[in-house]
Amino acid sequence: MKDIKNYSLLRHNxxxxxxxxxxxxEVGSEAEFQSLLPLTxxxxxxxxxxxxxxxxxxxxxxxxxxxxGIQVVAGPDGSHVRCGSGVExxxxxxxxxxxxxxxxxxxxxxxxxxxxxxxxNIGAYGVEVKDIIESVEAIEIATGTxxxxxxxxxxYAYRHSRFKDEWRGRFFITYVTYRxxxxxxxxxxYGNIRNELAVKGITEPTAQQLRQVIIDIRRAKxxxxxxxxxxxxxxxxxxxxxxxxxxxxxxxxQMPHYYIDADHEKIPAGWMIDQCGWKGRTVGRAGVxxxxxxxxxNRGGATGGEIVALCxxxxxxxxxxxxxxxHPEVNII
Numbered sequence: 139m140k141d142i143k144n145y146s147l148l149r150h151n152x153x154x155x156x157x158x159x160x161x162x163x164e165v166g167s168e169a170e171f172q173s174l175l176p177l178t179x180x181x182x183x184x185x186x187x188x189x190x191x192x193x194x195x196x197x198x199x200x201x202x203x204x205x206x207g208i209q210v211v212a213g214p215d216g217s218h219v220r221c222g223s224g225v226e227x228x229x230x231x232x233x234x235x236x237x238x239x240x241x242x243x244x245x246x247x248x249x250x251x252x253x254x255x256x257x258x259n260i261g262a263y264g265v266e267v268k269d270i271i272e273s274v275e276a277i278e279i280a281t282g283t284x285x286x287x288x289x290x291x292x293x294y295a296y297r298h299s300r301f302k303d304e305w306r307g308r309f310f311i312t313y314v315t316y317r318x319x320x321x322x323x324x325x326x327x328y329g330n331i332r333n334e335l336a337v338k339g340i341t342e343p344t345a346q347q348l349r350q351v352i353i354d355i356r357r358a359k360x361x362x363x364x365x366x367x368x369x370x371x372x373x374x375x376x377x378x379x380x381x382x383x384x385x386x387x388x389x390x391x392q393m394p395h396y397y398i399d400a401d402h403e404k405i406p407a408g409w410m411i412d413q414c415g416w417k418g419r420t421v422g423r424a425g426v427x428x429x430x431x432x433x434x435x436n437r438g439g440a441t442g443g444e445i446v447a448l449c450x451x452x453x454x455x456x457x458x459x460x461x462x463x464x465h466p467e468v469n470i471i
Contacts, residue, residue: 154367223253264328367436
């Protein structure tokens with residue numbers, strides 16, 4: 139267990155923002171976490187900092203899980219994979235594909251760890267992690283009581299869970315169990331997956347080939363945080379009413395969109411930001427990535443406040459042009 143006072147969080151956030159906390163604790167087991175209790179000071183639980191924007195020093199304890207391990211439990215309907223909350227998410231996907239366990243391929247290379255996947259309901263290319271989460275194990279911070287929550291208990295929705303809302307700051311996630319399949323059923327309809335496969339001359343991909351194509355697509359359009367600080371997709375894609383979508387489609391016939399249900403459609407926030415002329419622009423030390431307008435970047439030495447100011451300018455322009463409010467996916471502290 140690490141327990142350090144007056145600690146720099148620079149290497150714990152992919153935006154590359156310099157901020158400090160009064161105390162930093164990293165635990166490697168449930169027992170280590172429970173030995174810390176009670177925790178009365180302000181508490182911030184982080185993962186790998188890939189969905190985090192720090193705007194100031196944190197005057198309290200920053201807690202991080204280093205609980206590791208991947209355990210496979212086979213069953214008649216597939217395989218259940220129980221993972222420590224500190225395991226890097228993409229390591230789980232790679233492990234599963236290598237073991238012939240399927241269902242997570244489209245979520246390849248999403249940054250972050252297992253615990254964050256269950257909080258954020260990560261998603262990409264037509265798949266959300268809620269589709270494969272079986273249960274989430276957590277310890278209540280106030281009491282030290284262990285809980286196991288079902289998928290339904292977590293009330294997952296688009297980039298949302300109870301851990302982000304009413305349970306925010308209440309639980310420390312220790313393990314997540316994913317329900318996967320022994321049969322490979324590729325999902326190829328979202329984005330440009332089929333086009334990229336065709337370029338490679340692949341019509342019926344293996345799971346490893348699909349995973350590699352997803353990785354190639356993400357690397358081509360998303361900046362490496364080691365070279366340019368960022369937190370991946372900064373904004374959530376808004377879901378609008380059918381009437382709103384039809385009105386916009388009449389005005390913008392080439393507007394990309396994704397069917398949600400009979401009453402709702404999803405419109406890519408990145409497309410709207412691009413239409414407002416923000417792709418590739420820089421304001422001070424913050425900017426918008428030149429290949430993907432959904433990504434805000436630290437051009438070098440930017441503060442969290444500068445990133446927030448840029449975010450607000452973009453929100454205003456999108457609202458003025460399209461009449462749609464877009465909201466950050468990133469956790470702003």
